[in-house]
Amino acid sequence: MPGYPRIRRQSIAVFGESGSGKTVLVSSFFGPTQEGSFKNDLWDVVAQKAGQGNRLYQNYLGMRDSSTLPSQTRFANTTYDFAIKLKNDNQESQSKRPFDELHLVWHDYPGEWFEEDPDSEEERRRRTDTFRTLLSSDVALLLVDGQKLLDYRGEEERYLKSLIGNFRQSLVRLKPDLLGDKGPLVEFPRIWILSLSKSDLLSEWDVDNFRDLLIRTAADDMDRLRSAIADLVEAPEALSVGEDFMLLSSAKFELGAAQSGGPAIDVTSRVGLDLILPIASLLPLERRVLWEERMTLPRKVVDSLADGADVIAAALTGAKFSGVDKLLKKFAKADKRADFLAKVLPLLAAAVKVAGPKLKEVNEHARAQNQHLRAMLTQFKMDLEQGVEDRILRAQK
Ligand SMILES: Nc1nc2c(ncn2[C@@H]2O[C@H](COP(=O)(O)OP(=O)(O)OP(=O)(O)O)[C@@H](O)[C@H]2O)c(=O)[nH]1
Ligand SMILES: [Mg+2]
Numbered sequence: 001m002p003g004y005p006r007i008r009r010q011s012i013a014v015f016g017e018s019g020s021g022k023t024v025l026v027s028s029f030f031g032p033t034q035e036g037s038f039k040n041d042l043w044d045v046v047a048q049k050a051g052q053g054n055r056l057y058q059n060y061l062g063m064r065d066s067s068t069l070p071s072q073t074r075f076a077n078t079t080y081d082f083a084i085k086l087k088n089d090n091q092e093s094q095s096k097r098p099f100d101e102l103h104l105v106w107h108d109y110p111g112e113w114f115e116e117d118p119d120s121e122e123e124r125r126r127r128t129d130t131f132r133t134l135l136s137s138d139v140a141l142l143l144v145d146g147q148k149l150l151d152y153r154g155e156e157e158r159y160l161k162s163l164i165g166n167f168r169q170s171l172v173r174l175k176p177d178l179l180g181d182k183g184p185l186v187e188f189p190r191i192w193i194l195s196l197s198k199s200d201l202l203s204e205w206d207v208d209n210f211r212d213l214l215i216r217t218a219a220d221d222m223d224r225l226r227s228a229i230a231d232l233v234e235a236p237e238a239l240s241v242g243e244d245f246m247l248l249s250s251a252k253f254e255l256g257a258a259q260s261g262g263p264a265i266d267v268t269s270r271v272g273l274d275l276i277l278p279i280a281s282l283l284p285l286e287r288r289v290l291w292e293e294r295m296t297l298p299r300k301v302v303d304s305l306a307d308g309a310d311v312i313a314a315a316l317t318g319a320k321f322s323g324v325d326k327l328l329k330k331f332a333k334a335d336k337r338a339d340f341l342a343k344v345l346p347l348l349a350a351a352v353k354v355a356g357p358k359l360k361e362v363n364e365h366a367r368a369q370n371q372h373l374r375a376m377l378t379q380f381k382m383d384l385e386q387g388v389e390d391r392i393l394r395a396q397k
Pocket of ligand 1: 016018019020021022023024025068069070071072074109110111112154196198199200248249250251253294351
């Protein structure tokens with residue numbers, strides 16, 4: 001088949017201070033998928049650059065087998081391109097679906113870049129370029145370090161205010177470079193998920209405890225962050241900052257266990273990592289529908305927000321809606337807004353709103369029919385539902 005595989009790329013931006021857990025997170029996302037015992041009947045994860053994949057797996061093996069941690073990320077950023085390859089794929093199903101392969105692009109960078117000034121003009125340019133790439137993602141995770149919350153117990157507010165404040169400052173500082181003379185950005189992460197990293201250290205917490213703490217102590221700071229982001233983007237009403245929350249833990253770190261001879265790092269106990277793919281691929285589409293139901297957004301904003309929403313929606317719903325991409329194009333113009341609202345939005349909404357038992361049914365059907373892509377995307381949706389039910393994720397509704 002010509003042009004195979006047709007690739008749909010979603011990237012995720014993970015922001016966090018030095019030591020907040022970014023590199024361990026990406027290692028823990030990827031590592032388990034490379035183990036012989038990895039069980040997933042629908043997809044495999046393959047690093048597009050074998051060398052990068054090996055280094056990442058090495059990080060993971062170090063943690064798994066000898067409780068060694070990856071060293072601090074210094075000087076360089078790395079962009080990982082993970083191909084999510086469908087298993088048992090066949091020619092027949094290829095012709096019936098809107099794309100063949102999902103890729104997750106994940107940028108890891110040194111947290112100290114946000115904390116220390118660059119020492120040369122070239123260095124400054126390199127960092128700006130990295131942030132520009134990061135900021136082309138639809139979704140951003142902003143890490144709140146669970147270890148720091150423990151260190152600041154009783155005065156968490158001090159840590160949270162400085163974390164969010166510093167991050168806002170960095171964006172403000174970058175503003176001239178990011179905007180240039182082009183004016184507000186159309187493409188920018190519009191979903192900012194406040195994420196508690198190292199949540200294993202706060203094992204009694206669920207996502208609501210985390211959210212309550214943030215709202216109690218740092219609501220103003222989140223508002224200011226939101227305004228700073230709003231200043232950067234076109235159509236700032238389409239923005240979720242401080243409305244979505246999640247818990248993450250890359251492994252269970254058992255303090256003191258090393259001395260007693262037991263394993264100090266239990267890599268099998270992880271939180272939230274299975275939600276990364278679903279969040280990167282489905283949340284933008286869900287949010288786009290929500291916003292479009294509530295407000296009229298400029299076309300170019302809609303298109304860049306969850307670009308490819310049409311193909312994801314089509315894949316999610318299966319053959320029945322496979323004309324959704326044509327309809328989207330047909331009614332894309334501003335003066336066709338009424339047609340769009342009447343004819344296309346309900347299709348997109350139907351795609352994202354399948355839930356509960358119905359969703360399970362669709363997933364089973366897709367599996368039985370060997371519609372692998374659809375099975376994977378509906379599985380992602382089920383994973384999101386599960387994350388909400390398990391109180392690991394709290395997403396704006
Ligand atoms: N308890 C616990 N500790 C973690 C977890 N993830 C990371 N850590 C600890 O945090 C340290 C720093 O993690 P990294 O992933 O290297 O941090 P980073 O954000 O990449 O830091 P920079 O590379 O400096 O930007 C690790 O060495 C671990 O000790 C986790 O899920 N749970
Ligand atoms: Mg790192």
